[in-house]
Amino acid sequence: MGKAVSIENLTFRYKDQKNGNAIENINLDIDEGQFVVIMGPSGAGKSTLANCLNGLIPHFIRGEYSGQVLINGMNTKEYPVSKMAKEIGLVFQDFESQLFSTNTKLEIAFGPENFKFERAEIEKRIKEVLKTVQLEGFEDRQPPTLSGGQKQRLAIGSVLASKPKIICMDEPTTDLDPIGKMGIFTIAKELHQEGSLTLIIIEHETEEALYADRLIIMEEGHILRDGDPEEILTDVELMDRIGIMPLQIPKYFSKVSSLESHELPLTPEKGLEKFNSLKLEIDDKEYINIINEDLEREKNYGDVLIEVKGLEHTYPNGKTALKGVNLTIREGEFLAILGHNGSGKTTLVKHFNGLLLPTKGQVIVGGKDTKESSIFEIGKLVGYAFQNPDHQIFADTVYEEVAFSPKIRGYSETEIEERVREALKAVDMEGFEKEDPFSLTKGQRQRIAVASILSARPKVIILDEPTTGLDFKEQRQMMELIRQLNEKGHTIVMITHTMWVVSEYAHKVAVVNDGKVVLYGSTRDVFKKEEELLKTYLKTPHIVSFSNKLGKTLLSVDEMIRCTKGV
Amino acid sequence: MDMFLYIDKDTFLHRLDPRTKLAVMFGSFVIALLFESLPILLALAVIILLYGHSGKVLSNLKRIRVILFMIGLMSIVIWSITRGGETKLLGPITLEGIIYGITVGIKFNVMIISGMIFLSSTTIEGISLGLVKLKVPYRGAFAFSTAIRLVPMIVATSYTITQAQRSRGLDLDSGSFIQRIKKYVPLIIPTFVSVIRSTNVFSMALESKGFGYDKERTYYMELSFRSVDYVILIITLLLILVSIYAKITFKL
Numbered sequence: 001m002g003k004a005v006s007i008e009n010l011t012f013r014y015k016d017q018k019n020g021n022a023i024e025n026i027n028l029d030i031d032e033g034q035f036v037v038i039m040g041p042s043g044a045g046k047s048t049l050a051n052c053l054n055g056l057i058p059h060f061i062r063g064e065y066s067g068q069v070l071i072n073g074m075n076t077k078e079y080p081v082s083k084m085a086k087e088i089g090l091v092f093q094d095f096e097s098q099l100f101s102t103n104t105k106l107e108i109a110f111g112p113e114n115f116k117f118e119r120a121e122i123e124k125r126i127k128e129v130l131k132t133v134q135l136e137g138f139e140d141r142q143p144p145t146l147s148g149g150q151k152q153r154l155a156i157g158s159v160l161a162s163k164p165k166i167i168c169m170d171e172p173t174t175d176l177d178p179i180g181k182m183g184i185f186t187i188a189k190e191l192h193q194e195g196s197l198t199l200i201i202i203e204h205e206t207e208e209a210l211y212a213d214r215l216i217i218m219e220e221g222h223i224l225r226d227g228d229p230e231e232i233l234t235d236v237e238l239m240d241r242i243g244i245m246p247l248q249i250p251k252y253f254s255k256v257s258s259l260e261s262h263e264l265p266l267t268p269e270k271g272l273e274k275f276n277s278l279k280l281e282i283d284d285k286e287y288i289n290i291i292n293e294d295l296e297r298e299k300n301y302g303d304v305l306i307e308v309k310g311l312e313h314t315y316p317n318g319k320t321a322l323k324g325v326n327l328t329i330r331e332g333e334f335l336a337i338l339g340h341n342g343s344g345k346t347t348l349v350k351h352f353n354g355l356l357l358p359t360k361g362q363v364i365v366g367g368k369d370t371k372e373s374s375i376f377e378i379g380k381l382v383g384y385a386f387q388n389p390d391h392q393i394f395a396d397t398v399y400e401e402v403a404f405s406p407k408i409r410g411y412s413e414t415e416i417e418e419r420v421r422e423a424l425k426a427v428d429m430e431g432f433e434k435e436d437p438f439s440l441t442k443g444q445r446q447r448i449a450v451a452s453i454l455s456a457r458p459k460v461i462i463l464d465e466p467t468t469g470l471d472f473k474e475q476r477q478m479m480e481l482i483r484q485l486n487e488k489g490h491t492i493v494m495i496t497h498t499m500w501v502v503s504e505y506a507h508k509v510a511v512v513n514d515g516k517v518v519l520y521g522s523t524r525d526v527f528k529k530e531e532e533l534l535k536t537y538l539k540t541p542h543i544v545s546f547s548n549k550l551g552k553t554l555l556s557v558d559e560m561i562r563c564t565k566g567v
Numbered sequence: 568m569d570m571f572l573y574i575d576k577d578t579f580l581h582r583l584d585p586r587t588k589l590a591v592m593f594g595s596f597v598i599a600l601l602f603e604s605l606p607i608l609l610a611l612a613v614i615i616l617l618y619g620h621s622g623k624v625l626s627n628l629k630r631i632r633v634i635l636f637m638i639g640l641m642s643i644v645i646w647s648i649t650r651g652g653e654t655k656l657l658g659p660i661t662l663e664g665i666i667y668g669i670t671v672g673i674k675f676n677v678m679i680i681s682g683m684i685f686l687s688s689t690t691i692e693g694i695s696l697g698l699v700k701l702k703v704p705y706r707g708a709f710a711f712s713t714a715i716r717l718v719p720m721i722v723a724t725s726y727t728i729t730q731a732q733r734s735r736g737l738d739l740d741s742g743s744f745i746q747r748i749k750k751y752v753p754l755i756i757p758t759f760v761s762v763i764r765s766t767n768v769f770s771m772a773l774e775s776k777g778f779g780y781d782k783e784r785t786y787y788m789e790l791s792f793r794s795v796d797y798v799i800l801i802i803t804l805l806l807i808l809v810s811i812y813a814k815i816t817f818k819l
Contacts, residue, residue: 056771056775060771060774082779082780085774085775085777094765097769100713100769101692102575102691103575109787109788110778111776112785113785113786114777114778114781116781116784117785118785119786142575159775159776162777350730376736376738390757390760390764391724392757394752394753394757404735404753408735408736408738456736
């Protein structure tokens with residue numbers, strides 16, 4: 001078999017990069033037909049590498065470039081991107097911006113049209129592609145009306161249609177719900193099994209990397225490890241050190257047994273076999289303790305802050321997004337709102353600060369009906385951090401950004417200073433006051449966005465997808481920050497797709513599906529109902545599935561270790 | 568928030584060739600610009616509205632109703648004061664001024680509505696393919712259709728950003744004129760940043776899908792110039808010719 005990708009001494013430095021190189025001395029060969037997953041923390045150079053593969057670097061993105069990239073023998077430096085596109089298809093993380101046609105069929109036809117395929121051939125390919133990406137019956141839909149998972153599948157389909165021999169996807173599942181993620185990986189697996197397609201996926205979901213033939217770990221512009229996924233993923237220490245989420249099952253077994261790393265089980269099913277063969281047991285007494293701690297926490301909640309009664313919302317275009325929701329949020333709670341893309345969860349939380357008003361039913365915040373109040377008033381009590389920090393950052397300095405909210409509310413200069421200091425301290429960004437917020441990393445910008453909400457000292461903080469686009473280490477930092485805010489007395493309402501985040505941090509869970517709350521209760525009770533969750537396109541983390549198989553519901557590796565007897 | 572102006576329906580209007588619809592739009596522009604007579608412009612407005620109604624796309628006018636209303640109002644206010652005339656009503660306001668204001672308001676609104684009907688009943692691909700068939704180079708046609716696509720995208724982004732800033736306490740409804748303008752800074756900067764970022768991804772995605780692979784390309788979409796297109800085209804041409812003739816001979 002020939003080489004699909006051959007990279008020699010590749011080094012690249014962006015034009016405006018301050019120090020070091022984005023990638024340095026990369027040497028990499030990928031055989032035809034291989035399925036490769038590339039992982040690594042933010043700033044490791046994964047996307048830079050992907051953009052080198054089809055020549056976007058150096059043709060489109062400028063900088064210092066040395067070394068060479070051969071794709072099916074073609075040097076990317078010598079051909080324009082549009083020519084390389086016939087050999088290698090690139091799917092981007094931001095699926096909203098890469099779909100631009102009026103309907104699904106035309107979106108898929110765009111690539112083949114450019115490559116001058118006959119109309120009949122294009123017609124045939126549209127049919128094939130729609131089948132592969134499971135979008136049959138959606139031919140005439142406008143892409144913006146599709147759900148997140150469908151959009152990303154369409155983005156993949158639009159690249160597949162030109163039948164490139166290599167496909168590279170740059171974090172294709174970041175914004176997707178768990179089942180949407182699985183859908184993408186199922187497609188990837190099928191494509192791979194079908195034939196000679198070479199597949200390169202950049203990903204940070206460890207659980208999905210198991211499907212690959214080969215796993216490459218990158219760090220600081222270098223290739224750190226390259227080999228068999230099972231072998232690398234069981235190296236719990238390495239994962240922990242460089243900040244990739246370790247698989248929970250091998251992590252657990254590495255703590256409770258003296259198994260060699262190659263003997264560690266990877267999946268919940270394999271874990272169960274191992275658990276029994278090692279004669280481990282669940283400590284019932286400890287489990288009862290954990291349950292009692294939950295109950296204790298629930299007893300300490302304060303007054304009701306937000307009350308939602310029979311809430312319905314119909315948008316001006318006639319679409320009913322909420323169909324009768326009832327919820328009560330008390331002071332000190334940490335509530336996670338789950339649901340697949342398009343289930344209505346964002347519509348729901350936008351009612352909590354008055355951005356949207358009920359078309360039927362009632363939302364009472366701090367004792368006042370939101371219909372009789374204003375966003376400005378409710379804003380003192382409820383802060384709302386939007387999903388994308390770039391949708392709210394505008395100031396020249398971090399200080400000005402965070403001071404915006406107290407300033408607009410007319411506080412004195414000293415009061416503003418005090419609040420900014422307090423907010424930046426809470427998000428661990430002291431000393432950044434004079435920095436330009438746009439020059440910070442995504443994780444830091446996310447923190448500034450939270451700080452700029454905190455400076456209004458709201459009792460309730462709503463966070464829409466606070467961990468999206470962050471790597472594992474940054475996700476951990478963000479969640480630890482939110483946990484501390486919660487412990488200081490802030491009530492947290494969080495929308496998220498990241499299931500391990502919910503399982504380890506949230507006290508309560510509300511699952512929204514098709515405009516209704518279908519599951520609502522403590523995280524432990526909800527995560528016990530794995531099958532019902534699956535029906536709403538949600539999947540519990542490995543450790544929870546594993547404990548459920550043992551008849552108990554444990555939410556983190558630490559809890560699982562605490563409840564293990566017979567070590 | 569709907570991203571596109573295009574309303575996907577299967578009507579007589581939607582089935583017309585984009586070139587025909589383009590001709591109707593330009594025809595309406597020409598006629599509207601030629602005349603300053605209220606009855607003629609009213610007649611033109613009725614024809615255009617009926618034309619739009621045949622494609623069931625007039626619901627899109629709701630989205631621009633504020634703009635249409637403001638143009639009408641501003642025109643009436645300005646011209647009724649400044650136009651002058653015989654029949655004085657109150658101060659500088661004259662009857663002729665009011666009528667002229669209404670006429671000019673209708674003139675501009677008819678053009679906007681006509682443009683809106685075109686965009687609501689023609690797909691972006693249809694527009695660019697129509698232009699290509701009219702010998703506009705593909706890159707140019709694509710750039711034009713992309714510009715149309717960009718407008719609703721910017722609107723959707725600024726809508727999200729407005730919500731984010733209002734959640735932080737931004738109050739756009741109070742303060743003096745200058746104060747209010749200053750308040751738009753937190754909206755404009757993030758909108759620019761977001762639009763620039765997504766257009767950047769958009770152009771990378773285009774290249775990655777082979778845009779510009781060759782000077783030639785094939786088109787999956789097919790345009791068919793049917794007899795009904797000829798009929799509409801001839802009617803439009805006749806109306807334009809009659810209008811020009813009328814303008815010259817009767818000095819309307």
